[in-house]
Amino acid sequence: MPSDAGPTPPAQLTALPDTARPRLGPHLRKRFDRARGKHVLLGPESVIVLNGTAADVVALCDGSRTVADIVAELRTRYAYPVEDEVRGFLARMAARRHVTVEEAS
Amino acid sequence: MDRPFGLLAELTYRCPLACAYCSNPLELARYDDELPTADWQRVFTEAAEMGVLQCHLSGGEPLLRRDLVDLVRAAADLGMYTNLVTSAIGLSRPRAEALKAAGLDHVQISVQADEPATSDRIAGIPSFERKLKAAAVVKDLGWPLTVNVVLHRQNIDRIAEIVDLVEELEADRVELANTQYYGWAWRNRAALLPSREQLARAEDVVRDARARLAGRMEIVHVLPDYYSDYPKPCMGGWAARQIVVTPNGDALPCLAAHTLPLPAPSVRTESLEAIWDGSPLFTAFRGTGWMRDPCRTCDRREIDFGGCRCQAFQLTGDAARTDPVCHLSPDHGLVTEAVERANAAARPRDELLIPRPHRG
Numbered sequence: 072m073p074s075d076a077g078p079t080p081p082a083q084l085t086a087l088p089d090t091a092r093p094r095l096g097p098h099l100r101k102r103f104d105r106a107r108g109k110h111v112l113l114g115p116e117s118v119i120v121l122n123g124t125a126a127d128v129v130a131l132c133d134g135s136r137t138v139a140d141i142v143a144e145l146r147t148r149y150a151y152p153v154e155d156e157v158r159g160f161l162a163r164m165a166a167r168r169h170v171t172v173e174e175a176s
Numbered sequence: 177m178d179r180p181f182g183l184l185a186e187l188t189y190r191c192p193l194a195c196a197y198c199s200n201p202l203e204l205a206r207y208d209d210e211l212p213t214a215d216w217q218r219v220f221t222e223a224a225e226m227g228v229l230q231c232h233l234s235g236g237e238p239l240l241r242r243d244l245v246d247l248v249r250a251a252a253d254l255g256m257y258t259n260l261v262t263s264a265i266g267l268s269r270p271r272a273e274a275l276k277a278a279g280l281d282h283v284q285i286s287v288q289a290d291e292p293a294t295s296d297r298i299a300g301i302p303s304f305e306r307k308l309k310a311a312a313v314v315k316d317l318g319w320p321l322t323v324n325v326v327l328h329r330q331n332i333d334r335i336a337e338i339v340d341l342v343e344e345l346e347a348d349r350v351e352l353a354n355t356q357y358y359g360w361a362w363r364n365r366a367a368l369l370p371s372r373e374q375l376a377r378a379e380d381v382v383r384d385a386r387a388r389l390a391g392r393m394e395i396v397h398v399l400p401d402y403y404s405d406y407p408k409p410c411m412g413g414w415a416a417r418q419i420v421v422t423p424n425g426d427a428l429p430c431l432a433a434h435t436l437p438l439p440a441p442s443v444r445t446e447s448l449e450a451i452w453d454g455s456p457l458f459t460a461f462r463g464t465g466w467m468r469d470p471c472r473t474c475d476r477r478e479i480d481f482g483g484c485r486c487q488a489f490q491l492t493g494d495a496a497r498t499d500p501v502c503h504l505s506p507d508h509g510l511v512t513e514a515v516e517r518a519n520a521a522a523r524p525r526d527e528l529l530i531p532r533p534h535r536g
Contacts (some may be wrong), residue, residue, distance in 0.1 A: 098282070098320040098348070102255060106179050106227030113257035115282040115320050115349060118181045118229050168394060 084162045087138050093161055093170040094134030101129055114169065124153050125160055132161075132170050179227030180452065183256075184420040184431060185216065187247065189236040192265045194300030195288065196529035197326050197361035197368055200236065201434050204533065207423045213243040215444065217250045219421055222448040224254035228419070231256040236423070239266035245274045252279025259284060261324075264310035265303055272313050283314045284322040284351075290337035298331070300531050311345045322349040327378065328368040329518070329525055335378045339385045343393065352382065353398035358432040358486060360532040367527035369518040375403060402511050406476060407483025407499035414461035414485060419452060427451045429458050432486035436495050461485050466496055470504040 087093065095101070099114040101121070110126035112119040121129060124145055131141045138161060145153045164170045189200050189207045201207070211219070220231060231251040238244055239262055251258045260275065264285045285307060289295040292304035314321045323342045327335065335352065342350045354375075357365045370378075382397045389395065401408050411418050415429040422428065426440035427448065434440060441455040452458055460466065464477050471482040482488075483499020491500045491510045500507040517523065 100257065100281070104227065104229060106225075111229055113229055113281075115259065115284075115322055118257075168391065 084166055086158055086162050087165055087172060089137060089139040091138050092134055092136060092173040093132045093138065093141075093165065094173065095129060095132045096169050096171055099169055101126070112169065117167075117169075119169070124149065124156055128157055128160055132164075134173055177453065178416050180223075180417055180419045181228065182230040182232060182418045183220070183223045183228045184232045184234055184418060185219070185247075185251075186234050186236065186420065186422050186431065187216070187238045187241045187244070188423045190240045191235060191237040191263065191532075192240075192301060192534060193237070193263050193303060194531035194534050195286075195298055195326070195360070196364045196531050197328060197355045198532040199356070199359045199361065199431060200532060201359055202363065210241075210423045211421075211425045211443070213246055215425065216243075216247050219443050219448060220247075220251045220254055220256070222443075223419070224251075224256055226449045226452065229256060230259060232259045232261055234261035237263050237265060239263075239271065245271075245278045248275055248280045249278040252281070257281050262286070263299075263303065264307045265301075267310040267313065269313050272310075272317055276317050276319070280319070282322065283319050284324050285311055285314065286324050286326070287338070287341065288325070289331045290334050290341045294331060294334070298529075300534060308345065311347070315346050320348045321345065322351060323347040324351045324353065326355055327352055327370070328355045329370045329374065329527075330368070330529075332370050332374050332378050333525075336381045336385075339381065339389075339395075343389065347393060349394040349396065351396045351398065352378075353396070354400040356401070358435070358490075360530070362490060364529050365514065366517065367529050369402065369514060370400065371519045371523070372403065372515075373519075375399070401484075401487075401499075401501045402515055404501065405503045407480050407487075407501040409480045410484035410487075410499075413463075413481045415452065415458040416462065416481075419448065421448075427455070427458075429461075430484075430486060432484075433457065435486055436489055461495070468496060468498075470502075470506075471498050474504065 099112055101110060101112050104111045110121040112121060127145055131144060142154050142157050145157055165172055188210055189204050248258055258280050259282045260280055261284045287307060288298040295304040296302050311321060325338055355361045355368050361368060386395050411430050420428040420431045421443055425442045425444045427443050428434060428440060438457045438460060440457060441451045467477060467482055471477050483501055485495045488497045488499050489495035492507050498505040500510045
């Protein structure tokens with residue numbers, strides 16, 4: 072729509088450290104979209120269709136698991152190497168503030 | 177065919193404000209016969225069934241609809257993410273609490289300037305202080321808050337102060353969106369289009385603010401397409417992601433599409449799905465098959481989709497031409513002329529604006 076905000080320039084992507092504990096942003100909601108047969112993440116002015124492992128990653132972003140925990144968990148669920156995909160997705164989510172990160176402890 | 181992600185429900189064009197850059201149509205009286213509550217609820221149901229995930233309740237001023245709480249509840253109960261796009265005039269604490277209880281997810285408040293004199297002059301009524309109070313209520317009730325500031329020649333030099341104000345309001349997001357020239361803004365284009373120098377200064381301010389506020393506030397900066405080499409990917413493609421319903425029930429692929437010489441289908445007589453799939457207004461520019469050169473053979477045709485159909489029609493009289501904003505458009509001179517006029521040394525920064533009329 073003309074009045075809609077244009078694209079935000081990509082924030083700098085920094086991989087989250089293994090010890091970070093990502094938590095889904097407080098204003099985001101994950102639900103299953105029957106029309107598309109996929110999980111989606113809804114937030115202010117954003118719709119993210121969660122493909123592949125993304126829905127699983129989001130489900131594990133509970134603020135208690137570390138990045139290393141999430142990677143380890145998903146390794147057991149998938150037959151192919153998911154690590155880069157998971158880390159990349161988390162970095163993008165953090166850059167857009169869709170996950171907040173509790174500092175390592 | 178793709179299903180729309182978002183429904184922009186323009187519930188009313190009545191508005192207490194009179195901003196001269198309003199995107200509402202010039203012929204406001206044509207939209208006085210507003211859809212009743214039950215029709216909106218049916219539209220929301222149809223939208224949700226066809227895959228719409230976000231419902232933007234906008235206007236005019238949506239708070240002027242007495243049934244707003246019921247409409248929010250209907251959209252929220254269908255699982256849609258609900259967003260109220262408001263001037264905040266009429267957002268009292270009791271009303272806000274009722275909207276919260278009904279399931280409203282997010283509030284976007286417009287701010288016209290960083291201080292009351294300019295703000296109230298642009299808005300046409302004393303409204304600045306009321307906006308600040310309402311923003312505080314939004315935060316207090318735990319909503320995410322977006323502040324939307326339409327930037328133009330007459331307020332862009334205050335962008336640093338505007339960002340400071342938004343920071344004080346503890347907004348989660350701010351949209352610093354240069355005016356796009358549709359509706360009333362089109363009529364006021366000469367008085368609104370900023371100069372190159374103004375834009376360059378604003379970009380510096382935004383860069384600094386982004387660095388300072390990283391992690392605290394998301395800053396969306398929308399540059400005026402008149403100054404870019406390529407057009408904006410308007411609506412993410414014609415009839416691809418969004419559907420608009422106007423107060424009287426017209427369905428549009430874009431909120432400016434009422435200007436095109438194609439009849440608007442109505443949700444009063446057709447289902448949203450039938451409109452989306454088959455209405456000529458929706459199918460006319462979907463995909464890339466309608467394109468001519470230079471778009472037809474351009475590498476960017478799936479990136480910007482030929483730009484804005486409404487802007488092409490507005491500037492050239494032919495909606496199927498390349499958006500003249502594109503430097504490859506044979507009509508690009510229409511844009512550069514306007515830009516050069518905006519940069520003429522003698523051009524004042526406070527020309528008279530024609531306000532859109534208040535309608536309450």
